[in-house]
Structure formats: C-alpha cells, structure tokens
Amino acid sequence: MSMFDGLKFRNVSSPIHRIDPRAKFIYVCVLFVISVLFSQIIPLLTIFLIQIPLIIAAKVRREWLRLIRGSSFFAIIIFIMNIISLYFYGGQQQSLESIIEYSLAMTLRFIVLVESFSIFFLTTSPDMLGLSLEQMGVPYEFCFAFTTAIRFVPVLAEEAQTIIDAQRARGLELEKGNFMKRIRNYIPVLVPLIVNAIRRSLEMAEAMESRAWGASKKRTNIYTLKMHRGDYAFILISMVMLAVSIYARLFIKIPSIIQILQD
Amino acid sequence: MIEVEDVYFTYPNGVEALKGISLKIEDGEFVAIMGQNGAGKTTLVKHFNGLLKPTRGRVLIDGVDTRHVSVAMLSRKVGFVFQNPDHQLFSETVEDEVSFALKNFGFPEKVILERVEWALNLLDLKEYQKTSPFMLSGGERKRVALASVLAWDPKILILDEPTIGQDSYQKERLRQFIIQMNQQGKTVIIVTHDIEFVAECEPRVILMANGRIIADGEAKQVLTDTELINKSSLVLPEITQVFVRLNDFGFPRNVISVYEAKRLILEKLFGGIGR
Numbered sequence: 001m002s003m004f005d006g007l008k009f010r011n012v013s014s015p016i017h018r019i020d021p022r023a024k025f026i027y028v029c030v031l032f033v034i035s036v037l038f039s040q041i042i043p044l045l046t047i048f049l050i051q052i053p054l055i056i057a058a059k060v061r062r063e064w065l066r067l068i069r070g071s072s073f074f075a076i077i078i079f080i081m082n083i084i085s086l087y088f089y090g091g092q093q094q095s096l097e098s099i100i101e102y103s104l105a106m107t108l109r110f111i112v113l114v115e116s117f118s119i120f121f122l123t124t125s126p127d128m129l130g131l132s133l134e135q136m137g138v139p140y141e142f143c144f145a146f147t148t149a150i151r152f153v154p155v156l157a158e159e160a161q162t163i164i165d166a167q168r169a170r171g172l173e174l175e176k177g178n179f180m181k182r183i184r185n186y187i188p189v190l191v192p193l194i195v196n197a198i199r200r201s202l203e204m205a206e207a208m209e210s211r212a213w214g215a216s217k218k219r220t221n222i223y224t225l226k227m228h229r230g231d232y233a234f235i236l237i238s239m240v241m242l243a244v245s246i247y248a249r250l251f252i253k254i255p256s257i258i259q260i261l262q263d
Numbered sequence: 264m265i266e267v268e269d270v271y272f273t274y275p276n277g278v279e280a281l282k283g284i285s286l287k288i289e290d291g292e293f294v295a296i297m298g299q300n301g302a303g304k305t306t307l308v309k310h311f312n313g314l315l316k317p318t319r320g321r322v323l324i325d326g327v328d329t330r331h332v333s334v335a336m337l338s339r340k341v342g343f344v345f346q347n348p349d350h351q352l353f354s355e356t357v358e359d360e361v362s363f364a365l366k367n368f369g370f371p372e373k374v375i376l377e378r379v380e381w382a383l384n385l386l387d388l389k390e391y392q393k394t395s396p397f398m399l400s401g402g403e404r405k406r407v408a409l410a411s412v413l414a415w416d417p418k419i420l421i422l423d424e425p426t427i428g429q430d431s432y433q434k435e436r437l438r439q440f441i442i443q444m445n446q447q448g449k450t451v452i453i454v455t456h457d458i459e460f461v462a463e464c465e466p467r468v469i470l471m472a473n474g475r476i477i478a479d480g481e482a483k484q485v486l487t488d489t490e491l492i493n494k495s496s497l498v499l500p501e502i503t504q505v506f507v508r509l510n511d512f513g514f515p516r517n518v519i520s521v522y523e524a525k526r527l528i529l530e531k532l533f534g535g536i537g538r
Contacts (some may be wrong), residue, residue: 171338
C-alpha cells in the first residue's frame with residue numbers, strides 16, 4: 001500500500017499546492033506530450049531533473065521517493081521487456097549498446113510520467129479536482145462520482161486489510177499453493193469486499209437523498225476557483241516548455257549518449 | 264496459557280498502540296478487556312493469534328512464541344471472532360461458511376460434516392443450513408460468524424465486541440453461551456465497551472488506556488472503582504451508580520450484581536427477614 005501513498009493527496013501548505021488545479025492539469029498534459037515526443041536519454045533526463053525542484057517546493061519528497069521506489073519494479077520490467085523485444089525482434093542489426101540506451105530511455109519515460117502524475121495528485125485535493133472539473137463544464141453527477149471514488153480508496157484499503165485478517169484467523173493462507181490456487185485464495189477476501197462496497201454505496205445513496213441531493217438543478221459552490229497571475233505564469237512556462245520541446249524535436253539533432261562517449 | 268511479556272507495538276504509520284503490556288491468562292479463564300476507543304484492546308488481542316507481531320517483547324501461546332509460527336497454526340488453538348460478520352461471510356450457504364475454516368485446517372470430510380452439524384445446532388442455525396448468509400439478519404449473521412469459528416473447537420476463544428448491535432434477548436443468550444463455553448474449560452476473552460454486559464458476566468477485567476493496562480482484577484473491584492472507570496471513558500454500571508449514592512445509608516459501594524443489590528436492600532429494609 002505504501003507505494004500508493006505517492007499518489008494520495010498530502011495536505012501541506014506549499015506554493016505548488018496553491019496552484020490552480022487546471023493549471024497543474026495543463027502542466028501534466030504538457031509533460032505527457034514531451035515525454036512521448038522524445039525517445040533519447042538526454043531530453044528525458046532533463047525533464048526528470050527539472051521537476052525535482054517542484055517536488056522539493058511542494059514538500060512531498062518522502063512520499064515521492066517512496067512512489068519511485070515502489071514503481072522501480074515496473075521500471076525494471078519495462079527495461080527488460082524492451083531489451084528482449086529489441087534484441088530478438090528488432091530486425092536490423094543494432095548494436096547492444098544502442099539497444100540498452102533505448103531501453104533505458106523508455107524506462108526513464110515511464111519514470112517521468114509517474115513523477116509528473118505524482119506531483120499532480122500529491123498536491124491537488126480531490127475536492128479541488130472535482131471543483132475544477134465542474135467549472136470546466138463537466139456535469140456535477142460525474143464530478144461527484146469522481147471525487148467520491150478517489151475519497152473511498154483509503155477506506156476500501158483499510159477494509160480489505162480487516163477482511164484479510166478475519167479470513168487469516170479462519171486459517172486462510174493467501175500465499176499457499178500454485179498460481180491458480182493463489183488466485184482462488186482471494187475469493188474469500190474479494191466477496192465480502194465487493195458486497196460491502198455495494199451495500200455502502202446503496203446506504204450512501206439513501207443518505208444523500210435524505211439530504212436532498214439533486215433537489216435543485218442549479219448548484220452553487222462555496223468556493224469558486226479563480227486563476228491568479230501565478231497560475232497564468234505556470235501555464236505560460238508549461239507552454240514554453242512544450243514549444244521548446246517541439247522545436248527541439250523537429251530541428252535539433254539530439255545526440256545519443258554513445259555518440260558523446262565516442263567523440 | 265497466554266503470556267504477554269513487555270510488548271510494544273507500533274503500526275507502520277507510526278502510531279504506538281501498545282506501550283509495554285505484560286499479562287498472563289491461564290487456561291480456562293474468562294477475561295474481559297475494556298477501555299475507550301483507541302486504547303489498544305483490539306491491537307492487543309490481534310497479538311494472541313499472531314495477526315500482529317510485537318515490535319518489542321514477546322507473546323507466548325502455550326509456550327510458543329507467536330513470531331515463530333503462522334497465523335493458521337495459531338488459529339487452530341486461538342479462535343478469533345471479528346466484530347463485523349460482514350468482514351468474513353462470503354460463501355453461498357451457511358453450511359459452506361462454517362466448513363470453510365475446517366477445510367483450511369485440513370479436517371477429513373467426515374469430521375467436517377459432524378462439526379458443521381454440531382456448530383449449527385449449538386447456535387440454533389440448523390434451519391438456515393442451506394440459506395445464503397447474506398439473506399440473514401444482523402444478529403443471525405453474527406451467530407454464523409461465531410459458529411464458523413467454534414466449529415474447529417479452539418481452546419481459546421476471542422470475541423471482539425460481541426454485543427454490538429444485539430438486542431437484549433440475544434445478549435442474554437450470548438452471555439449464557441459464553442459462560443457455558445467457559446465452564447467446558449475454554450479460555451474466553453471478550454473485548455468490549457459494554458459495561459452492563461461485563462457486570463452481568465463477572466469475569467476478570469483488564470482495563471486499558473493509551474496502550475497500557477491500568478487495572479487488572481475481579482469485575483467487582485475494577486468496575487466499581489469510580490476513578491479508574493472515568494479514566495477509561497466508561498460509565499459505572501447502573502446498579503453501581505445507585506449504590507454509590509446509597510453509600511451514605513451504609514450500603515457498600517462495590518455492587519455490580521442486581522441480585523446481590525436486591526438482597527442487600529431487602530436485608531436493610533426488613534432486617535434480613537425478606538428474601
């Protein structure tokens with residue numbers, strides 16, 4: 001579970017937390033595009049390093065490090081898969097060095113994506129996220145479903161742990177048996193978890209209706225999001241980053257690490 | 264026998280739930296562990312079947328350190344009934360639910376049939392044998408959960424908040440049931456806030472506050488100690504509250520049994536003639 005702490009909102013006060021969620025969303029999209037644009041190590045490493053000051057400014061270093069550590073497992077898988085597929089199915093005779101470099105770049109791309117998503121989720125409260133969706137014109141029902149889903153993740157995780165304890169107390173051994181048996185071992189955990197989730201959602205629907213949910217067509221909010229100068233600046237920086245990247249992608253020949261080493 | 268030796272426990276999120284617990288529970292004892300929310304009661308009993316392992320110190324079940332054996336091994340001896348039956352019911356029929364643990368422990372088919380039959384009869388659930396546990400009422404589901412643990416006949420029985428959501432008739436049945444189990448030689452440990460229920464059972468009472476044991480003794484002593492009870496955010500049993508106020512008239516303060524109270528009052532009024 002500790003890995004997912006890196007994607008859970010951390011309520012601390014920092015300049016990054018105060019940036020408008022919409023601006024941060026644009027930033028995440030820009031980073032997504034940039035990391036897909038490039039497949040060389042140097043640009044990917046650059047945007048990886050550029051984001052580190054943001055993480056320090058947001059005071060979420062510990063959670064972020066934990067997420068990176070947790071995702072290293074997937075990173076290794078991506079690295080190995082890339083090497084295997086390029087080595088055996090790559091077609092033209094590529095040198096081993098270039099295969100490794102390309103695989104490293106792909107792994108780095110994954111880490112950059114995880115990094116930017118975690119900045120977004122660590123510093124944006126689900127409420128603010130819902131609010132910004134609403135102000136972008138998404139119907140309230142969908143915004144509500146979205147924020148509720150996010151909010152219930154920790155509740156479900158805790159409940160799953162209790163259920164696992166209760167079944168272990170009845171002699172269930174999750175780690176026992178072959179692959180298929182292990183999957184079947186989870187049935188006694190999943191059934192109560194799903195049944196309780198459904199039951200809870202029905203109860204919640206009743207509770208919401210008894211508090212007049214959806215009574216008026218036009219909802220107003222206590223808070224309205226307003227873009228400040230800093231938010232516009234943040235969007236501008238993101239846009240400049242995007243423009244520079246597209247320019248670099250189209251007109252600059254990016255050297256690979258091997259070429260640099262050979263010179 | 265359960266031996267807890269200077270146990271400290273800290274949850275992964277940094278909360279220190281137990282701060283130096285030492286205690287010994289002999290075979291065949293009946294113990295109630297009481298205290299406010301977050302006092303560490305459930306954390307403590309989760310150490311008894313190895314669901315949690317101490318951060319420091321050790322827990323011995325019949326001389327075996329819980330750190331060296333699996334939860335499944337310990338559960339053979341220590342049956343743990345969780346507070347909310349909805350956290351464990353998953354089978355299609357009540358019968359399957361009760362046999363789940365027996366299959367896990369590897370009992371032979373014939374024995375499983377006998378044990379299920381026995382447990383269902385014991386808890387008055389025979390008529391629901393083929394019913395889905397999800398169709399039953401809250402109290403019935405709680406009984407199915409209890410039956411599913413009793414079926415393998417554990418030596419030590421732990422009940423976490425057994426009285427929550429039960430009506431007074433079910434509570435009385437539960438009380439008789441617990442006493443019956445205890446008389447058959449089982450160690451019974453209940454974790455509860457329900458002081459009236461404990462007063463009626465008169466077990467050994469262990470009072471916890473902030474991860475420490477603050478009192479351990481006979482129900483009659485612990486439950487009538489105003490200071491201790493306040494310290495653990497509980498309220499004196501109703502009959503004790505009456506006798507604390509009657510103290511000026513020469514009544515003793517430490518009364519928790521309604522029958523004893525009746526006898527004392529009649530003695531005072533009629534000089535011991537009435538009964």
